[in-house]
Amino acid sequence: MFNIDKRILNFLVITVLTIMTFFWTFFIFKYPIDFQVVLFVLGIRFLATFLIFKDYSLSWSKVSQKTFLIKSFVYISAFIVYMPFVYGHYRIAFMLSELFLYLFLINFLMYAYYLYINKSKISKTKKVVIYGAGKAGVKIWDELKDSEYKIRYFVDDNQSLHKRSIDGVKIVS
Numbered sequence: 001m002f003n004i005d006k007r008i009l010n011f012l013v014i015t016v017l018t019i020m021t022f023f024w025t026f027f028i029f030k031y032p033i034d035f036q037v038v039l040f041v042l043g044i045r046f047l048a049t050f051l052i053f054k055d056y057s058l059s060w061s062k063v064s065q066k067t068f069l070i071k072s073f074v075y076i077s078a079f080i081v082y083m084p085f086v087y088g089h090y091r092i093a094f095m096l097s098e099l100f101l102y103l104f105l106i107n108f109l110m111y112a113y114y115l116y117i118n119k120s121k122i123s124k125t126k127k128v129v130i131y132g133a134g135k136a137g138v139k140i141w142d143e144l145k146d147s148e149y150k151i152r153y154f155v156d157d158n159q160s161l162h163k164r165s166i167d168g169v170k171i172v173s
Contacts, residue, residue: 014049017105018042025098037090041082048078063114068107075103131155133164133171141166 022038052074079099086095126149130137133154141151145167154171156162161171 010049011046013106013109014045015042017102017109018045021098021102021105024101025094028097029094031090031094034089037086040085041078044078044082045075048074048081052077063110067110071106071110072103075099075106126150127152129153129155133158133161133166138166141169 018041019038022041023033026033076099079095083092083095128144128149129152130140130144131154133156137154137156141154144151151169154161154166154169155173156171157173159173162173164171
């Protein structure tokens with residue numbers, strides 16, 4: 001696997017995805033490709049990722065829901081900045097289409113990278129049963145789900161929880 005600095009990886013992904021999403025959007029809307037708009041939006045996205053939350057330094061191998069929200073906030077903020085400049089030349093539907101495609105792809109790629117790097121290297125060699133399917137049991141499950149432990153069952157005395165499951169792990173008596 002390549003050992004690329006996460007900042008370089010982030011800027012490389014921004015560049016490739018912006019070019020891809022604009023080419024696709026220009027194709028769908030049947031507009032000729034305008035490289036000035038692509039470069040302008042790319043520059044604003046670089047600036048936003050550098051200035052807002054230091055987004056460029058987020059590690060893709062440690063992504064979470066918070067990371068997805070930060071990425072979405074950064075690129076929506078960039079959209080608010082560049083939209084007034086391109087509004088007269090392109091419809092808002094065109095620009096929103098490109099933005100939503102970009103947001104979908106960046107979040108999808110981050111999650112896929114996270115799964116590839118983190119989940120593929122974990123071999124579940126030890127089996128464990130958690131006693132209690134309440135808050136404490138779920139907290140233990142959350143801590144162990146990305147480890148070498150395979151959660152076999154939750155054991156709980158509460159009758160109303162029996163024959164249910166937590167993320168595919170059965171709760172038994």
